Structure formats: C-alpha cells, structure tokens
Amino acid sequence: MKHEAMTILGAVAGLAMVFSAARAGPATTQSSDGAVGGSIQGTVTAEGDVPLSEMVVFLESPDPNRSMPPVPTAVKVSQKGAQFAPKMVVVTVGQAVEFPNDEDRPIEHNVFSNSTAKRFDLGVYGPGQSKTIVFDKPGPVVLYCSIHREMDGVVYVSPTPYTSRVENNGHYQIDNVPPGEWVVKTWQRRRRFAEKSIPITVETGQSKTVDLELTRR
Amino acid sequence: MSFRAFLIAAALMIASASLGCQSGPAPGMAAARVNVIAKPKAGVKPTAFAHVPTYDGSPSESVTSSGGGQYARVDYANLSDIIVWLEPTKPFSSSAKPAIEVDVDPKRPDQTVRPVSVGQVVTFHNRSARPLPLYSVSDGNDFELPPIAPGATASFTARSEGLIELLSNPAEPPIAQLYAAPSPFVTRTRSGKSASFNNVPPGPYRVVSWHPRLPSSSTNLDLQQGKVSESTITVGVDAMRQASSR
Numbered sequence: 001m002k003h004e005a006m007t008i009l010g011a012v013a014g015l016a017m018v019f020s021a022a023r024a025g026p027a028t029t030q031s032s033d034g035a036v037g038g039s040i041q042g043t044v045t046a047e048g049d050v051p052l053s054e055m056v057v058f059l060e061s062p063d064p065n066r067s068m069p070p071v072p073t074a075v076k077v078s079q080k081g082a083q084f085a086p087k088m089v090v091v092t093v094g095q096a097v098e099f100p101n102d103e104d105r106p107i108e109h110n111v112f113s114n115s116t117a118k119r120f121d122l123g124v125y126g127p128g129q130s131k132t133i134v135f136d137k138p139g140p141v142v143l144y145c146s147i148h149r150e151m152d153g154v155v156y157v158s159p160t161p162y163t164s165r166v167e168n169n170g171h172y173q174i175d176n177v178p179p180g181e182w183v184v185k186t187w188q189r190r191r192r193f194a195e196k197s198i199p200i201t202v203e204t205g206q207s208k209t210v211d212l213e214l215t216r217r
Numbered sequence: 218m219s220f221r222a223f224l225i226a227a228a229l230m231i232a233s234a235s236l237g238c239q240s241g242p243a244p245g246m247a248a249a250r251v252n253v254i255a256k257p258k259a260g261v262k263p264t265a266f267a268h269v270p271t272y273d274g275s276p277s278e279s280v281t282s283s284g285g286g287q288y289a290r291v292d293y294a295n296l297s298d299i300i301v302w303l304e305p306t307k308p309f310s311s312s313a314k315p316a317i318e319v320d321v322d323p324k325r326p327d328q329t330v331r332p333v334s335v336g337q338v339v340t341f342h343n344r345s346a347r348p349l350p351l352y353s354v355s356d357g358n359d360f361e362l363p364p365i366a367p368g369a370t371a372s373f374t375a376r377s378e379g380l381i382e383l384l385s386n387p388a389e390p391p392i393a394q395l396y397a398a399p400s401p402f403v404t405r406t407r408s409g410k411s412a413s414f415n416n417v418p419p420g421p422y423r424v425v426s427w428h429p430r431l432p433s434s435s436t437n438l439d440l441q442q443g444k445v446s447e448s449t450i451t452v453g454v455d456a457m458r459q460a461s462s463r
Binding site: 046047048049050081082107108110112114119120121123124144146147148149150151190191192193194195216217 | 355
C-alpha cells in the first residue's frame with residue numbers, strides 16, 4: 001500500500017515536471033537581442049582505438065551571468081536487468097532525471113552517486129516506483145546501485161544546453177548557438193587524453209568548424 | 218644527531234607506521250588500529266539472492282548477469298580496496314615518505330588500488346619485454362614519462378589528492394591505479410580487517426576512508442603517547458545523507 005502510494009506520488013510529480021517544462025517552451029534559437037544563432041561542428045580525433053561515442057563536446061560561457069534558454073524537460077534513466085538504461089545521458093544544469101525501477105520481477109535497487117557534482121542516495125525501492133532528482137552543478141555524476149555490483153552509469157551535467165555526443169566517426173555538431181563568445185570543451189567518460197578547452201566566437205547564422213585533436217598532454 | 222641521521226630516522230618512522238608494525242609505538246610516539254566494516258544499505262533484504270560473488274573494487278568493463286536470473290551483488294563482507302589514512306587535525310610536518318615501487322606490465326594490469334601519499338615519489342618498474350610509455354591524465358596528477366626500457370624504472374611525484382590512473386595505451390584500461398591521500402599515514406585494507414599505524418606523532422587525527430565506489434567515511438581519533446588507540450570506521454552508502462528526491 002505504501003509502495004503504491006509512493007508510485008502514484010512519483011508519477012504525479014513527474015507529470016507536473018513535464019507540464020511545467022512544456023509551458024517554458026522549447027530552447028530558443030535566438031539570443032536575448034533577437035539575433036539568430038550559429039552552429040559549431042567538427043571532428044574529434046585521438047590516438048588509438050578509443051570509443052569516441054562516450055565523449056561529449058559542450059559549450060561553456062565565459063560570462064557567468066549570460067542568460068540561458070529554459071531547462072529542458074526531465075529525462076529518464078531506467079533500471080532493468082540490474083542495468084541502467086541508457087548507461088550514459090547528457091543533461092543541462094537544472095535538469096531533472098527520473099529513475100524508474102522497471103524490473104519485471106521483485107528486484108529492488110538503491111541508486112546513489114558519490115560524485116562531486118551531485119552526491120545523493122535515492123534509497124531502496126522496487127518495481128513500479130520512480131524517483132526524480134535535479135542535477136544542479138556541472139560535471140560528471142557516476143551512478144551506482146549499492147546492491148548490484150555491475151550496475152553503473154553516468155549523467156554528464158553540462159553547464160549549458162549546447163552539447164553534442166560525439167559519433168563513432170568522431171563527428172559532432174551543436175546547433176542554435178547564440179552569437180557571442182563561447183568556450184568549446186570536451187569530456188571523456190573513460191578519460192584517456194587531456195580535455196580540450198578552446199575559446200571561439202559564434203556569429204549570427206554562420207557555421208563554424210572546430211576540429212579537436214585529443215592528446216596526452 | 219646529524220641532519221642526515223634525522224632524515225633517516227624520520228623516514229624509518231613513517232615506513233614502520235605505514236607497514237602497520239604491531240610491536241607498539243616507539244618512545245614518545247603513538248599508534249592506531251582502525252577496524253573497517255563495510256555495510257550494505259539499511260533496509261536491503263539480505264536473502265533476496267543466493268549468488269553473491271566478491272566485488273573486487275576494480276572498474277568493470279563487461280556487463281553481465283549471472284545465471285538463473287540472479288544479478289551479481291556487492292559483497293560487503295569481502296569489500297576490498299578500502300584506503301584508510303590518518304589526517305592530522307593540527308598543523309603537522311614530516312619528512313618525505315620513502316619512494317614506493319610499482320611493477321608495471323600491460324599484459325598484467327594491476328586490478329587493485331595502491332595507496333600513496335601526496336608528495337611521495339612513485340617509481341614505476343617496467344616488467345614487460347618492450348619499452349613502455351607511461352602517462353596519466355588524472356586531475357592534479359597528470360604526467361607523461363618517456364618510454365621506459367624493459368627492466369628500467371622511471372618516477373613521478375604524487376601532487377594532489379585523488380585517484381591516479383596509470384595509462385600506457387589509450388585504447389586499453391589503466392595498467393595500475395593509485396590513490397594519493399593527503400597524509401603520510403595511509404594504507405589499504407578490506408572489510409572485516411583493520412588498518413594499523415605505528416609510530417605516529419600523538420595528537421588529534423581524523424580517520425578517513427576512501428573506496429572506488431562508495432562514499433568516504435571519517436571519524437575523529439585522539440592518539441595518545443605510548444598507546445595504541447582503537448577506532449572503527451563504517452563504509453557504505455548510509456555514510457551519505459539520503460537525498461531529498463521528488
């Protein structure tokens with residue numbers, strides 16, 4: 001009975017969050033002065049056969065007071081088969097993540113993280129229940145279940161919504177970037193190279209190519 | 218006592234403390250024994266699954282479930298790679314800790330986490346049959362060493378607290394892992410065992426634990442001259458405050 005009540009409460013909270021985010025509208029393609037955004041694309045290259053798909057390219061603003069578009073709606077990271085699905089997700093600061101237990105058998109999980117960007121413990125809960133947490137600081141948040149030893153995942157919290165997962169061939173693309181000064185940054189789930197940080201200027205309506213060569217130093 | 222003799226005595230003091238000698242502290246010094254217990258999250262049903270393999274603390278590249286629909290669980294009774302150190306709560310000065318030697322061979326990557334101290338020299342001994350380039354991109358401890366000839370050594374100094382992943386080929390997992398603690402009094406243990414520190418200057422300390430996966434725990438311990446002070450530290454998710462979720 002208690003579990004059912006918690007499930008209903010969780011579902012109501014999740015719906016309220018989705019509706020709230022929907023009212024905020026989609027990410028704008030214009031800056032605050034009405035200018036149309038540009039785009040950034042390029043190729044990430046690195047020595048060796050490193051899985052590039054587990055890398056993220058994102059933009060950071062050198063101006064901490066720069067206004068950002070509304071935070072996107074919550075994303076879902078399921079727990080099923082004693083695994084997180086997806087195993088890696090990229091969100092924006094302020095964005096929520098739902099953690100439903102989708103097991104089809106009575107298997108409980110205890111999702112937690114000990115990462116600097118977000119330390120949390122969602123407690124133990126069973127199938128049909130879900131908990132949601134807001135990620136309010138940028139950086140990687142490594143997920144574990146305290147019960148199941150091979151259950152791990154990661155939420156990468158980007159400081160801005162301007163992000164791109166790197167494709168297997170190394171290509172990335174970030175669209176609808178407001179004009180102005182930005183810093184292109186990289187993050188690797190399994191860090192094998194020094195991260196990149198490249199200041200750039202985005203101009204209205206233009207596509208800029210920024211190729212990134214990852215090196216050991 | 219000459220300065221050289223003082224340095225040798227100080228180095229021996231730290232070495233014996235790190236080795237956890239059980240013979241009691243030297244005159245004017247103190248000792249500590251820290252019992253380490255790892256506990257599962259409160260409320261977890263302990264008999265829900267029959268198959269409970271040992272969690273070895275090393276990052277797992279593969280994803281599996283064991284047969285019969287049972288999923289591999291963390292074995293808290295045998296949790297390994299728990300790093301424990303004594304952190305002085307008052308200003309403390311000590312001479313440099315002796316260098317630690319780490320054998321490296323890409324064909325035999327070390328799955329454990331070795332404890333080192335910030336400021337300590339780590340000497341890598343190439344045990345493979347070919348020249349071995351070594352590097353790290355870990356925060357605060359990044360370095361790149363020129364290829365080390367087979368049988369030869371090369372060193373770096375741990376500069377910052379945290380996990381140091383030693384890499385050689387970027388396409389492969391780390392060949393060794395170190396945890397640099399901000400104290401010369403650091404050791405590695407496992408749940409159900411104790412960490413011993415001998416010949417430690419008396420005074421107030423914070424006992425701190427680190428594990429690759431679980432939250433750090435800490436407790437205070439006052440070390441008294443000539444005595445072995447005992448403390449217990451509990452490792453587990455319950456060491457962390459439960460997050461308020463929606």
